[in-house]
Amino acid sequence: MPLTGLQIFKLLPNTNCRKCGYATCLAFAMKLAAGREALEKCPDASEEARAALGAASSPPIRGVTVGRGPRAITVGEETVFFRHEKTFVRRPGLFALLDAKGLSAAELDARLDQWRDTRIERAGETFQIDGVAVAEVPGSPEVGVKAAVAAAERGLPVAVLAATAEGAAAMAEKIKDQRPLLAPPAHAPDGLYANLAARLAIPLVVSARDLPGLAAAAMAATHAGVADILLEPPGADLRALHHSLTAIRRGALDRIHPGLGHPVFLRVGAGEFEKAVLGIAKFASLLVLPGYGGENWLPLWTLRQNIYTDPQKPLQVQPGLYSIGEPHAGSPLLVTSNFSLTYFMVATEVEATGLACHLAVVDAEGLSVLTAWSAGKFSGERVAKNLRQMEAAARVKHRTVIIPGYVSVISGELEDALGEGWRVLVGPQEASDLAPFLKDVWSAIGAG
Amino acid sequence: MAVHRVTFSPSGRSTQVAGGATILDGAEQAREPLRAECGGRGACGRCLVRILEGPAPEYRILRRDAGFPVVLACLTPVHGSLTVSPLAEVELPKLVSRERYTGLAPIEAWAPWPLKLEPIVASSGDADLGVAVDIGTTTLRLLLIRLSDGVIVGEAGAYNPQIPRGADVISRIIAAEKGLLEEMACAVRGSTASLIREAAEMAAADPAGIRGYAVAGNVTMIHLLLAADPSGIRQVPSQPQALAFAPVNAASLGWPGRQDAPVYTVPAAGGWVGGDIVAGAVRAGFSRSSDAIALYVDLGTNGEIVLGGADYALACACSAGPAFEGGGIRCGMRADRGAVDGAALDAEKEVLKLSVIGGADPRGVCGSGLIALADALFRAGWIDRGGRFTGRLPARQQVEGRWGIGVRLSHDGKVALWERDIASLIRAKAAVFAGIRSLLASLGPGFPRIQEAVVSGNFGRFLNLPAALGIGLLPSMPLAAYRYLDNGSLEGAALALLSREFLAEIGAYLSRITYVDLADLPGYMDEFVGASFLPHTHPELLQA
Amino acid sequence: MALELKPKKWPGTIRTVTLGGGRRRTLAVGGGNALPLHAFEGSFPHRPLLALEITDTAPGRWPAAATEPWQGVLGQPAAAARRAVEGYGADLVMLHLAGTHPDRGNRSPDDAVADVRAVLDAVPVPLIVRGPGAGRKQNDVLARVAEACGGEGLVLHSACQEDYRTLAAVAVAYGHVLVAESPIDMNIAKQLNILLADASVDLNRVLIDPLTGGLGYGLEYTYSVMQRIRLAALGGDPMLNAPVVCLAGEEAWKAKEAGVPRHKEPLWGDERQRGINWEVATALPLVEAGAEIVVLRHPEALARLRRQLDGWFAETNRGVA
Structure with a gap:
C-alpha cells in the first residue's frame, strides 16, 4: 500500500529546512506520495523513514527491458488497476510477427527495413513497430537465426518465438547482447528454457495452464536465475483470457504472490483483433501481432495512445x-x-x-x-x-x-x-x- | 445609422454603439462595471465619467477635470467615437463607521494564547500610538491604538479607492501592468492617510504621536501599497516580488507619525495566500492547536482556505469571483442601505420574506442575502438542485426578461434574482467547497476530520451559517463547530503591532504553511463540478 | 507458495431497466453486481445489447464503408430497421431523427412520429429514438413521439442537465425509458440523475449516456469516466447505478482515420477494414468499461462483437426479460 502524504510527512524531520527544494516537509511529502520525488533528496530522513518508504515504493510489477540501444523498450512498472487512479506508465510494446519461412534474403531485408522505418505521427506521438517477434522455423533453424540477426542488426528489439529448445538457443545465442526476449512454446517444460535465459541473461516468457501454475513457473524461473520475466496468461477464449489478465494485475498489486509481479506477454493470432484490443486495455505489456496491415496497426496504436495518456491532465478539446x-x-x-x-x-x-x-x-x-x-x-x-x-x-x-x-x-x-x-x-x-x-x-x- | 466606438479606460473594454445611444448603454454592452443605481435616470451620480477623447455634448458637461469634460454616462449620448474613464472612485461611499472596537484591548480580547503587551515599536508615553491596518481588495479598515495600555482609541474604514481599477486582484494587476501602479499606490496611501486622520480626530489624538504601523493584506494589495510591480503574482506559478517586505518609513507613504515610524507588513505564505490570511490563522489560534485539525475560511472575492494545526497547515486560494460581495449579480450590491441581507420562505403560504438593511424596499442583494435567498428558494423547491427555477415558483413572484426567469424581490420587480445570478453564486460557493475538499484530499485518503472551523472575511458574522451549510458553501458539520472571526486580518495585525511574540509567531508559523496551487491538484476540477450543485454531489449527503 | 485469489464482492448492483413492452418484445439490461465482464466473480443476468443505428433521412456524412451495408434502404427507416434486425441480427435499433434538425431538413414532429411508427410496425424489437439534439426542437420532436407512442417502452435519447424537464415529464407520462446524457463527467451524470429523481422519474427507467469519445478522439476520457461511474455504482451509489448506453458507431465513424482512403494514406491500410476496426476498437473498451448497450453502425462490427460477447455470456440469455 502506498503511503499518503500525511503518513510520509510524519516520517520526515519536519524542520522545513528546504534542502529538498521544497518550502516545507509537507510539500515534499505530498510530492513523494504522488511518486514525483525521491526520498534521496532529503538528507536528514531517518532510517525508519527510508525503510518504510522503500517498502512502499518498490514497484508491484517489475520492469523488463527488451532490446538495446535507442529502440530498446521497457514494459511493466505499473502501479494501478484503473488508469484514473494515477496513470498507466509503460506503453505496451507492439511486436510484429516475422515468419521468415520461404522469404528470400532480399525480401527479408525489405520487410525489416520497412518495419524499421515505419513511422506515423499522431497527436504528439510517433507510432512505430516496437519490435520483431521472430518465429523459429522448425526443420530449418538457420532461417530463424538469420532473421533474428537481421532484425537485431537494425536495432529492433527481438522476441524469439521458439519451437524447440535447440532452435531457441541458436537464435538467442547469436543476439544475446541485444537482450532478446525468449518466448518458449506454450506449456513447454520448465527448466529447459529458464536455464537458457539465465545463462544468456535475457528476459524469459513463462506460461502455464492455470494461474497458480503460472505463478509457480515464474518462481521457478527466478530460482533458476532468470532476472526478467514476462507472464503469458492462460485463456482459451477472450473471457478466460480477461479473467487471467485481471487476476494477474490484481494479484500483483495486492502482492498476494511474488510470481505475479511481472509484466504480461500476449500472442495475438490472425483474426484476433479483438484479443489485441482487450489486451491493450487490460494490462498486456508486450503483444505479438500477426503480419497485419495499417488497418489493424493504426487502431491498435491509437488505442494504446488513448489508454496510456496521463488521465490527470485536464480534459481538453482539440483547439x-x-x-x-x-x-x-x-x-x-x-x-x-x-x-x-x-x-x-x-x-x-x-x-x-x-x-x-x-x-x-x-x-x-x-x-x-x-x-x-x-x-x-x-x-x-x-x-x-x-x-x-x-x-x-x-x-x-x-x-x-x-x-x-x-x-x-x-x-x-x-x-x-x-x-x-x-x-x-x-x-x-x-x-x-x-x-x-x-x-x-x-x-x-x-x-x- | 452611424455607429461609434466607445472605449473605457483603463479597463480597455470597448464596444460599438449606434449614434444616440448613451455611454451607459455602451458600458453595459462592453460589460464595463459602471454603476447606475438609479437605473440610469441621472439621479444617483454613480456613473460619472471623464471624456478623455472624442466629442462631448456641451449641455451635458457638469465640470472639467484636468481639462477633461466630466459627464453622467447615463444621460450622455454618443455622437462620435469616445474614450472615457469612469470616475467612480470619487463617489465611493464611506463605510458605515460604527464604534465596534473602540475601548477594546486586543491583547485581552483577541489573544489566542496569553500574550503580554510588548509593542513592536518603542513607546514612552500615553501620546504614543500605533496603527493596525487591513487592506482588503474591497475595504480598508484601521485601528488606532494607544501603545501604553494597548487600548483601541479610534477606528475608521472605507472602500478601497482602487475599486474603479477593477473589482478583483487580477484586474488590479492588469491595471498596474498598464501603467497605473503609481496611481493605485497613491490612491490607497492617500485614502489610508485620511482614515488615520479621521480615527485620530475621533480619538482626539495627535497623529504625530504614531510610532509605527502593522499592515496586513493580500499579496497584491501589499505590492500595490508599496508600489512594487505585481505582475509576477498572476504568473503560473505565482512569482511575487517578495512574500515578506522589509519595513518602510511611514513618511515615505505619506502617513503621519514620528520621524522614522516604521510600517511593518505581515509576511505572506504564497502569491495567493497573503499576510492577511496568515495573521488571521494565527489570530484564530492555529499555531497553537497541537492535535486538532482546523479550517480557516476567508470569504471574499478570493476564498482563502487554511487547513491544519500547529504542526502543519495547507493553504490555498480559490477564485470565487465577486458574487459573495454582490458583484457579478444583476441586482448585486455591497452590504449597504437597501441591500437584502436575509430571506425566509414560507413554502406553504408561498410567501418570501426579506430582511433589508435599513428596512426599506430593497435596492439590491448583498452577499449574505444572496446566500440566504438561494437557500430559502432551494428549501422551498422554487429552484432545483441545479439552481434553475421550477414550476413551484408562484406566478406572482415571477418576473421574466430577456435573461429568462427571475424571482421578484422589490414591488416594482426591478430588483429580482435571476437564474444566472444563482448560477454565479453556485460557481462561487463551489469554488470554496471544492477548495476545502481538495485540500483535505491532498493529504491522502483517510485524512483527519476537521474539528473546528473559523469563518472570516467581509461577511464575518453577517453570514447566515445554516444557509451557507444548506447550499453547500461550507462543509456540513455541527453549527457548534463553527465560529466567526470578524476580521481576522485586522485583529491579527493589531496583535502583531502590540506583541513581539505574536509577530514572531507569525514568522515561525509561515514556514509550517504549505501553499497548494489548486490548479496543480488533479482532483480540483472534479470537486468543483461536483460542488456546482445544491448543496453538492457527495454521497454522504445524498444517502442521508 | 499457495495462490489464493478472492473474488471481489461489491455492495451495489446495477439497476435492471426493461426496454420495450406492451405487445412489443421486451429486453432487459443491467443487473450486474461486479465490474463489467467480470463474469468470474459476479452475476450478470443480462448480457450487453448491440444496437444498430438507422436514420430518418439519408445520412450526409457517413463514410462509404459505413453506408455500404445500408444501400437501398438509406433514409427509409422501416426497411433499414428490418435489415438491421432480420439481416444483421441487431438486438434493437436506434432511429436517429437527424432530419428534424433545423439545419438538416427541419422535418416536423409529425414526420418524426410517422417514421417512428413505421419502424415500430416493421420490427418487434425495442426502439431507441434519438432526437435532433437542438434544444427546443429536441423537446418538440421527442415529446410528440413519446406521446404518440405511449406504452411502447421507447428509449428517448436524450435529456441533459440544462434541459431535462420536458422529457422527464413525457417519459413518466407515457412510460418510456429516458437517456440522461452528461458531458464525460461523473458528477454531472450523477447530478442529472438526482434532478430526474427529484422530477419524479423512476430511476429504473433511466439510462446514462456518458457521451462517447471515439477512438483517438477522447475515448480514454469516456473510458475512465465510465469506470469511475461503475465503481461508484458498485460501491452503492443509487444515483449512478443506471445501465449505460454508448453511441460508439457514430463517434468511431466520425474519426478522420475511419474514412480516409488508402490511396491518400498508404500506411493506414484498407479503409473499409480500418473503419470497422475503428468501430470495434471503440466499442469493445466501452463494453469493458461498463456499456450495457452499444449503438453501432456497421453490421460487421456488430457481428464481431457478438461473437466475443456470446462466448462471454453463453449461460445468460440475450436480455429477454
Whole structure:
C-alpha cells in the first residue's frame, strides 16, 4: 500500500529546512506520495523513514527491458488497476510477427527495413513497430537465426518465438547482447528454457495452464536465475483470457504472490483483433501481432495512445474551428477556451439556440475562460493568433467575433490584434445566456 | 445609422454603439462595471465619467477635470467615437463607521494564547500610538491604538479607492501592468492617510504621536501599497516580488507619525495566500492547536482556505469571483442601505420574506442575502438542485426578461434574482467547497476530520451559517463547530503591532504553511463540478 | 507458495431497466453486481445489447464503408430497421431523427412520429429514438413521439442537465425509458440523475449516456469516466447505478482515420477494414468499461462483437426479460 502524504510527512524531520527544494516537509511529502520525488533528496530522513518508504515504493510489477540501444523498450512498472487512479506508465510494446519461412534474403531485408522505418505521427506521438517477434522455423533453424540477426542488426528489439529448445538457443545465442526476449512454446517444460535465459541473461516468457501454475513457473524461473520475466496468461477464449489478465494485475498489486509481479506477454493470432484490443486495455505489456496491415496497426496504436495518456491532465478539446449545426459564411463566430467542460457547455447552448455557429476553440491549455485569462492564456493577442491559425477569416464573410463576457476586458486588445475591419462583440458571461444574446444581438446587428 | 466606438479606460473594454445611444448603454454592452443605481435616470451620480477623447455634448458637461469634460454616462449620448474613464472612485461611499472596537484591548480580547503587551515599536508615553491596518481588495479598515495600555482609541474604514481599477486582484494587476501602479499606490496611501486622520480626530489624538504601523493584506494589495510591480503574482506559478517586505518609513507613504515610524507588513505564505490570511490563522489560534485539525475560511472575492494545526497547515486560494460581495449579480450590491441581507420562505403560504438593511424596499442583494435567498428558494423547491427555477415558483413572484426567469424581490420587480445570478453564486460557493475538499484530499485518503472551523472575511458574522451549510458553501458539520472571526486580518495585525511574540509567531508559523496551487491538484476540477450543485454531489449527503 | 485469489464482492448492483413492452418484445439490461465482464466473480443476468443505428433521412456524412451495408434502404427507416434486425441480427435499433434538425431538413414532429411508427410496425424489437439534439426542437420532436407512442417502452435519447424537464415529464407520462446524457463527467451524470429523481422519474427507467469519445478522439476520457461511474455504482451509489448506453458507431465513424482512403494514406491500410476496426476498437473498451448497450453502425462490427460477447455470456440469455 502506498503511503499518503500525511503518513510520509510524519516520517520526515519536519524542520522545513528546504534542502529538498521544497518550502516545507509537507510539500515534499505530498510530492513523494504522488511518486514525483525521491526520498534521496532529503538528507536528514531517518532510517525508519527510508525503510518504510522503500517498502512502499518498490514497484508491484517489475520492469523488463527488451532490446538495446535507442529502440530498446521497457514494459511493466505499473502501479494501478484503473488508469484514473494515477496513470498507466509503460506503453505496451507492439511486436510484429516475422515468419521468415520461404522469404528470400532480399525480401527479408525489405520487410525489416520497412518495419524499421515505419513511422506515423499522431497527436504528439510517433507510432512505430516496437519490435520483431521472430518465429523459429522448425526443420530449418538457420532461417530463424538469420532473421533474428537481421532484425537485431537494425536495432529492433527481438522476441524469439521458439519451437524447440535447440532452435531457441541458436537464435538467442547469436543476439544475446541485444537482450532478446525468449518466448518458449506454450506449456513447454520448465527448466529447459529458464536455464537458457539465465545463462544468456535475457528476459524469459513463462506460461502455464492455470494461474497458480503460472505463478509457480515464474518462481521457478527466478530460482533458476532468470532476472526478467514476462507472464503469458492462460485463456482459451477472450473471457478466460480477461479473467487471467485481471487476476494477474490484481494479484500483483495486492502482492498476494511474488510470481505475479511481472509484466504480461500476449500472442495475438490472425483474426484476433479483438484479443489485441482487450489486451491493450487490460494490462498486456508486450503483444505479438500477426503480419497485419495499417488497418489493424493504426487502431491498435491509437488505442494504446488513448489508454496510456496521463488521465490527470485536464480534459481538453482539440483547439480549432468547430461547426455547430451547419454554419455558413454569415453565421456568428464565437470564441471559447479548450477546457472541455466550457466547450461542452457552450456547444450545448449554441446548439439549443437552433442557430448555426462557428465556434473557435482557442488553445488556453485546458483552462476555463476566466482562469485562462487570469494566467495570461486568453489574452487578445493569443486569441487573435489562434483565430489566424485556424483561418477563421476564410470561413466567415463578416468580421465580427463574439467573446465570452468574462473577458470583456480583452475586447480592445483583440480588436487591435485582429486588425482593420474586425470588431469584437462582448457576449454574455454565462453560456446559458447565449440564446437570448444571439437572438437579440446577432439579428439586430444583422452581421449575417 | 452611424455607429461609434466607445472605449473605457483603463479597463480597455470597448464596444460599438449606434449614434444616440448613451455611454451607459455602451458600458453595459462592453460589460464595463459602471454603476447606475438609479437605473440610469441621472439621479444617483454613480456613473460619472471623464471624456478623455472624442466629442462631448456641451449641455451635458457638469465640470472639467484636468481639462477633461466630466459627464453622467447615463444621460450622455454618443455622437462620435469616445474614450472615457469612469470616475467612480470619487463617489465611493464611506463605510458605515460604527464604534465596534473602540475601548477594546486586543491583547485581552483577541489573544489566542496569553500574550503580554510588548509593542513592536518603542513607546514612552500615553501620546504614543500605533496603527493596525487591513487592506482588503474591497475595504480598508484601521485601528488606532494607544501603545501604553494597548487600548483601541479610534477606528475608521472605507472602500478601497482602487475599486474603479477593477473589482478583483487580477484586474488590479492588469491595471498596474498598464501603467497605473503609481496611481493605485497613491490612491490607497492617500485614502489610508485620511482614515488615520479621521480615527485620530475621533480619538482626539495627535497623529504625530504614531510610532509605527502593522499592515496586513493580500499579496497584491501589499505590492500595490508599496508600489512594487505585481505582475509576477498572476504568473503560473505565482512569482511575487517578495512574500515578506522589509519595513518602510511611514513618511515615505505619506502617513503621519514620528520621524522614522516604521510600517511593518505581515509576511505572506504564497502569491495567493497573503499576510492577511496568515495573521488571521494565527489570530484564530492555529499555531497553537497541537492535535486538532482546523479550517480557516476567508470569504471574499478570493476564498482563502487554511487547513491544519500547529504542526502543519495547507493553504490555498480559490477564485470565487465577486458574487459573495454582490458583484457579478444583476441586482448585486455591497452590504449597504437597501441591500437584502436575509430571506425566509414560507413554502406553504408561498410567501418570501426579506430582511433589508435599513428596512426599506430593497435596492439590491448583498452577499449574505444572496446566500440566504438561494437557500430559502432551494428549501422551498422554487429552484432545483441545479439552481434553475421550477414550476413551484408562484406566478406572482415571477418576473421574466430577456435573461429568462427571475424571482421578484422589490414591488416594482426591478430588483429580482435571476437564474444566472444563482448560477454565479453556485460557481462561487463551489469554488470554496471544492477548495476545502481538495485540500483535505491532498493529504491522502483517510485524512483527519476537521474539528473546528473559523469563518472570516467581509461577511464575518453577517453570514447566515445554516444557509451557507444548506447550499453547500461550507462543509456540513455541527453549527457548534463553527465560529466567526470578524476580521481576522485586522485583529491579527493589531496583535502583531502590540506583541513581539505574536509577530514572531507569525514568522515561525509561515514556514509550517504549505501553499497548494489548486490548479496543480488533479482532483480540483472534479470537486468543483461536483460542488456546482445544491448543496453538492457527495454521497454522504445524498444517502442521508 | 499457495495462490489464493478472492473474488471481489461489491455492495451495489446495477439497476435492471426493461426496454420495450406492451405487445412489443421486451429486453432487459443491467443487473450486474461486479465490474463489467467480470463474469468470474459476479452475476450478470443480462448480457450487453448491440444496437444498430438507422436514420430518418439519408445520412450526409457517413463514410462509404459505413453506408455500404445500408444501400437501398438509406433514409427509409422501416426497411433499414428490418435489415438491421432480420439481416444483421441487431438486438434493437436506434432511429436517429437527424432530419428534424433545423439545419438538416427541419422535418416536423409529425414526420418524426410517422417514421417512428413505421419502424415500430416493421420490427418487434425495442426502439431507441434519438432526437435532433437542438434544444427546443429536441423537446418538440421527442415529446410528440413519446406521446404518440405511449406504452411502447421507447428509449428517448436524450435529456441533459440544462434541459431535462420536458422529457422527464413525457417519459413518466407515457412510460418510456429516458437517456440522461452528461458531458464525460461523473458528477454531472450523477447530478442529472438526482434532478430526474427529484422530477419524479423512476430511476429504473433511466439510462446514462456518458457521451462517447471515439477512438483517438477522447475515448480514454469516456473510458475512465465510465469506470469511475461503475465503481461508484458498485460501491452503492443509487444515483449512478443506471445501465449505460454508448453511441460508439457514430463517434468511431466520425474519426478522420475511419474514412480516409488508402490511396491518400498508404500506411493506414484498407479503409473499409480500418473503419470497422475503428468501430470495434471503440466499442469493445466501452463494453469493458461498463456499456450495457452499444449503438453501432456497421453490421460487421456488430457481428464481431457478438461473437466475443456470446462466448462471454453463453449461460445468460440475450436480455429477454
